[in-house]
Amino acid sequence: MFTERRAHNSTRRITARSLSRPTWEQLQRESRPARVLAVFEHACDLIAPDGSVIALVATSLDDGPFHIVVDAAPGIFRALRRDIPALLGRDALWLAGLQIDLRGARRWEPCPSWGTLRARRQTIDHTLSYLYTFCSRMAIRQMRDSLFFPLLHADGLLDRIDQHGFSCAQSAVEAIRQGWNGDRPALQRGAAALAGLGKGLTPAGDDFLLGLLLYAWLFHPDPQTFCTDVVDIAAPRTTTLSAAFLRAGARGECSAPWHCLFDALSCGHEGKIALAVQRLLDCGATSGADSLLGFLHIARSRRLFCPPNA
Amino acid sequence: MSTQCLIKTSEYHDSITLMQIARELVQLPGVVDVAVVMATEANRAILRQAGLLRPEIDAATPNDLVVAVLADSDDHAERALYAAEARLAARDEPHKTGSSCQLRTIRAAARGANLAIVSVAGQYAAAEAWEALKNGLHVLLFSDNVSIEDEIALKRYAVEHGLLMMGADCGTAILNGVALCFANAVPRGSVGLVAASGTGLQEVSTLLARLGVGVSQGIGTGGRDLKEAVGGLTMIQGLKALQADPGTRVLVLISKPPAQAVAERVLAQVRQSDKPAVVCFLGGDPSPIVQAGAIPARTLQEAAYLAAAEIGHDLSSLDQMLERERAELKAQAEMLRGRLKTGQRYLRGLFSGGTLASEALVIWQEMLDGVWSNVPLDPRFKLADAAHSRGHCAVDLGEDEFTVGRPHPMLDHDLRIRRLLQEAADPEVAVILLDVVLGYGVHPDPAGELGPAIREARQRAARDGRELIVVASITGTEGDPQQLGRQVRALEEAGTVIASCNAAAARLTGYVVAGKELP
Numbered sequence: 001m002f003t004e005r006r007a008h009n010s011t012r013r014i015t016a017r018s019l020s021r022p023t024w025e026q027l028q029r030e031s032r033p034a035r036v037l038a039v040f041e042h043a044c045d046l047i048a049p050d051g052s053v054i055a056l057v058a059t060s061l062d063d064g065p066f067h068i069v070v071d072a073a074p075g076i077f078r079a080l081r082r083d084i085p086a087l088l089g090r091d092a093l094w095l096a097g098l099q100i101d102l103r104g105a106r107r108w109e110p111c112p113s114w115g116t117l118r119a120r121r122q123t124i125d126h127t128l129s130y131l132y133t134f135c136s137r138m139a140i141r142q143m144r145d146s147l148f149f150p151l152l153h154a155d156g157l158l159d160r161i162d163q164h165g166f167s168c169a170q171s172a173v174e175a176i177r178q179g180w181n182g183d184r185p186a187l188q189r190g191a192a193a194l195a196g197l198g199k200g201l202t203p204a205g206d207d208f209l210l211g212l213l214l215y216a217w218l219f220h221p222d223p224q225t226f227c228t229d230v231v232d233i234a235a236p237r238t239t240t241l242s243a244a245f246l247r248a249g250a251r252g253e254c255s256a257p258w259h260c261l262f263d264a265l266s267c268g269h270e271g272k273i274a275l276a277v278q279r280l281l282d283c284g285a286t287s288g289a290d291s292l293l294g295f296l297h298i299a300r301s302r303r304l305f306c307p308p309n310a
Numbered sequence: 311m312s313t314q315c316l317i318k319t320s321e322y323h324d325s326i327t328l329m330q331i332a333r334e335l336v337q338l339p340g341v342v343d344v345a346v347v348m349a350t351e352a353n354r355a356i357l358r359q360a361g362l363l364r365p366e367i368d369a370a371t372p373n374d375l376v377v378a379v380l381a382d383s384d385d386h387a388e389r390a391l392y393a394a395e396a397r398l399a400a401r402d403e404p405h406k407t408g409s410s411c412q413l414r415t416i417r418a419a420a421r422g423a424n425l426a427i428v429s430v431a432g433q434y435a436a437a438e439a440w441e442a443l444k445n446g447l448h449v450l451l452f453s454d455n456v457s458i459e460d461e462i463a464l465k466r467y468a469v470e471h472g473l474l475m476m477g478a479d480c481g482t483a484i485l486n487g488v489a490l491c492f493a494n495a496v497p498r499g500s501v502g503l504v505a506a507s508g509t510g511l512q513e514v515s516t517l518l519a520r521l522g523v524g525v526s527q528g529i530g531t532g533g534r535d536l537k538e539a540v541g542g543l544t545m546i547q548g549l550k551a552l553q554a555d556p557g558t559r560v561l562v563l564i565s566k567p568p569a570q571a572v573a574e575r576v577l578a579q580v581r582q583s584d585k586p587a588v589v590c591f592l593g594g595d596p597s598p599i600v601q602a603g604a605i606p607a608r609t610l611q612e613a614a615y616l617a618a619a620e621i622g623h624d625l626s627s628l629d630q631m632l633e634r635e636r637a638e639l640k641a642q643a644e645m646l647r648g649r650l651k652t653g654q655r656y657l658r659g660l661f662s663g664g665t666l667a668s669e670a671l672v673i674w675q676e677m678l679d680g681v682w683s684n685v686p687l688d689p690r691f692k693l694a695d696a697a698h699s700r701g702h703c704a705v706d707l708g709e710d711e712f713t714v715g716r717p718h719p720m721l722d723h724d725l726r727i728r729r730l731l732q733e734a735a736d737p738e739v740a741v742i743l744l745d746v747v748l749g750y751g752v753h754p755d756p757a758g759e760l761g762p763a764i765r766e767a768r769q770r771a772a773r774d775g776r777e778l779i780v781v782a783s784i785t786g787t788e789g790d791p792q793q794l795g796r797q798v799r800a801l802e803e804a805g806t807v808i809a810s811c812n813a814a815a816a817r818l819t820g821y822v823v824a825g826k827e828l829p
């Protein structure tokens with residue numbers, strides 16, 4: 001099923017199925033070293049000296065802003081360890097006896113067509129009502145573990161740590177709303193308080209901010225400035241990996257499940273919205289839910305739609 | 311109490327593992343509280359608030375993992391940290407998110423499967439369907455917004471390779487006794503159905519079930535299959551398969567009237583087998599069907615009845631059945647009409663299933679002088695504004711104009727309830743017809759939502775001195791998750807008149823307002 005050949009000196013060669021356009025651009029420079037930042041069952045993150053991150057992911061995961069999807073099942077990275085050196089080349093990556101062949105990999109664009117989406121904002125506005133309804137009724141169980149669950153439902157948080165986290169987040173969330181309306185200090189205050197907040201490898205507050213950034217790309221009059229203001233404050237306050245996602249979000253880049261959601265919102269098909277939400281909620285433990293709540297919360301606070309039973 | 315912590319420098323673990331560790335630790339004896347978080351500034355604030363902040367955490371960076379434990383003793387706290395250390399040192403387990411399989415591509419999932427249900431955004435759907443076909447899988451393509459060119463290409467490939475390509479926009483199938491997408495719990499049997507209509511397949515299969523007749527296979531083709539461009543590729547392929555299937559003794563084909571050339575090709579295939587074929591081209595001309603040696607059915611009700619008769623059920627003839635039903639419905643209609651106030655003269659059908667709306671329109675066109683609709687049989691009666699009824703009116707609330715930004719009415723009744731109350735406020739409305747569709751994938755308790763709304767609508771009319779008649783048909787079986795009997799009782803308690811099927815509901819409501827003898 002997977003393309004895998006053993007070369008002479010036990011180098012295991014696997015092919016890349018796809019890679020993000022920014023990652024491809026990055027790799028067009030001359031070969032340079034990197035090291036393994038983290039190893040997981042489904043992924044291995046590399047970090048270059050300039051701090052940029054490349055995520056090697058198995059086919060069980062989706063395309064993302066700095067992802068290379070390799071034709072391999074989960075567990076392929078088990079032999080790797082943190083800090084193992086890697087070499088990044090134009091046609092291949094090498095690390096610890098593993099060669100990732102990039103020739104033939106499909107280039108994946110992590111930026112949705114923001115121009116097209118913004119032109120369909122009216123349709124998206126209408127559809128946000130259904131998205132909210134779906135999340136608050138049918139997807140409620142899957143969003144239960146999110147730190148930001150109380151923004152969606154009257155039930156409280158079950159976990160005590162999350163309860164503390166939410167109490168820290170509440171004023172920050174309000175500050176973000178003020179920041180949307182032009183209050184820059186409030187925006188910075190909110191971003192600073194949410195950055196790095198909560199559980200998870202990408203902390204819940206960062207994921208919430210990511211949802212906010214993507215919403216800004218849809219609806220803010222100046223998304224570039226808005227997103228830069230958020231990320232300049234947030235990125236230094238969180239983990240390296242999470243900062244990479246935030247910076248990508250600030251550039252308007254996001255993972256494939258978000259693309260699916262935007263597509264579903266722009267065509268207004270509720271079945272597709274439901275499926276896109278499920279796909280997003282599959283991301284991480286609560287990352288998908290946290291980011292979706294960030295997206296929904298700013299939408300609601302702008303009152304562009306009125307939930308049916310409001 | 312004892313607070314202790316473990317700091318793992320520059321150590322990343324996936325979020326699900328971290329969450330699992332926290333949950334496992336808090337179950338340990340003596341452990342009061344646990345935090346497993348990255349040592350960011352914001353999380354230090356949480357730890358401080360929770361009473362879990364230790365001085366050593368000050369030196370940690372955002373890329374460091376902190377496990378902080380509050381326990382009733384030093385010993386218990388230490389044991390918890392030891393367990394955390396061991397857990398972190400072990401290989402991350404493939405995380406489980408509640409579904410048994412995390413495979414994200416068809417190729418990864420293809421092993422061991424022979425059918426793919428594809429339900430992704432339209433622009434990606436064709437690619438996924440191609441992936442499935444090329445991996446040797448049959449396909450049920452639930453997605454819409456797939457181009458007709460893609461649909462044709464997919465179907466041609468599938469036919470060439472002996473694969474079923476159901477869809478695009480196919481919502482219902484029953485294969486080897488398994489209900490796929492929106493379908494009902496029906497017994498296995500020997501009637502095979504091929505349908506270019508999801509609710510059509512549901513109505514016929516559930517009516518067969520009530521007659522004690524089971525289904526061998528229910529193949530959905532997608533709504534466009536019988537258009538000229540597509541040429542009935544899946545209908546013909548499904549027909550061939552069922553003609554060759556030893557488990558199928560009677561065939562039923564269901565569609566709105568197809569393009570003429572397509573109808574000819576389909577009927578030509580019907581002639582290739584001796585198996586009796588009941589053909590329901592809703593409201594279409596029966597002559598070509600008869601000439602093909604098949605059995606024409608004007609309505610879904612007739613299709614089910616005729617198929618059951620062909621299986622060998624001891625039933626009176628269709629004409630006798632319809633005559634008996636007509637007499638009963640007329641008597642019932644007369645009784646209901648007697649409650650109406652002068653001036654109440656219109657019927658309003660509020661449908662969630664497009665084919666059920668079409669079936670009702672076929673019946674009403676012979677009973678009434680013109681029925682307005684957003685999906686009219688006669689284009690002269692196209693509603694200018696589907697949000698507002700006029701005269702006798704049938705509204706398909708599943709059409710695009712109602713579903714952009716809203717759930718489909720089979721999933722959420724909010725819009726239909728609002729429309730029901732709107733119609734109830736009209737003093738000229740005599741009777742309202744609702745179709746209620748049960749089964750897998752649809753609303754878990756339609757009667758639970760519609761019942762109170764019907765009661766409210768009737769009460770509002772009563773306050774104005776009017777009797778509002780609400781008639782409902784229920785497409786479903788006792789084996790469905792919603793339980794047919796329970797739904798019937800709930801709706802009857804709300805004052806709803808329950809008809810035996812959609813066709814009967816259409817006749818009953820037609821009789822109420824027509825008040826004239828029928829041929």
